[in-house]
Amino acid sequence: MFRSFEHTAYRLETRDQYKSANESEALRQFVAGERVNMTWFENWLTMIRQATAAGKRFARVRVVTVPLTDYSRFGLFCSGYTNDAGEDIRYLDRAQARNLPDYDYWLFDSRLLVRMHFADDETFLGGEVIEDPAAVVQHNYWRDAARHHAQRREDFAAQ
Numbered sequence: 001m002f003r004s005f006e007h008t009a010y011r012l013e014t015r016d017q018y019k020s021a022n023e024s025e026a027l028r029q030f031v032a033g034e035r036v037n038m039t040w041f042e043n044w045l046t047m048i049r050q051a052t053a054a055g056k057r058f059a060r061v062r063v064v065t066v067p068l069t070d071y072s073r074f075g076l077f078c079s080g081y082t083n084d085a086g087e088d089i090r091y092l093d094r095a096q097a098r099n100l101p102d103y104d105y106w107l108f109d110s111r112l113l114v115r116m117h118f119a120d121d122e123t124f125l126g127g128e129v130i131e132d133p134a135a136v137v138q139h140n141y142w143r144d145a146a147r148h149h150a151q152r153r154e155d156f157a158a159q
Helices: 021-032 039-053 070-085 133-149 153-158
Strands: 008-013 057-064 088-093 105-108 112-118 124-130
Touching: 008 133, 021 039, 021 070, 039 057, 039 070, 057 070, 057 133, 070 088, 070 153, 088 133, 088 153, 105 133, 112 133
Parallel strands: 008 057, 057 088
Antiparallel strands: 008 105, 105 112, 112 124
């Protein structure tokens, strides 16, 4: 779906922690205050650069608990790279997200909805494609509301 969407790919992130083997060493380095090796992230950044060069748009809103967890601080660090690659990542304090869902989803071209599922240990289990038009419209509304209230990454990071 990341390579086949035509115009927009949007994600709402609602978790304070995600567990991914790809990023575990970089997260450890970040928390330890070491130089972070970002080679694990290069495929994602390349995909974003190619998509945005073709006129496509990647955007996301991260709902975060303040003060930030170590993982959310790491995500803020990584979002500097993804924003530079062309993705528009914004941040929303969880206290302002009461009317948003408490789960993650991707919305492709405002018409294809993928709800993400996670295990209790924060491991990604997979995505559920939802085709119900009313659900898609509702998630478009939540996207717009989240983006309206969220802060640009640079403004959030400056706080």
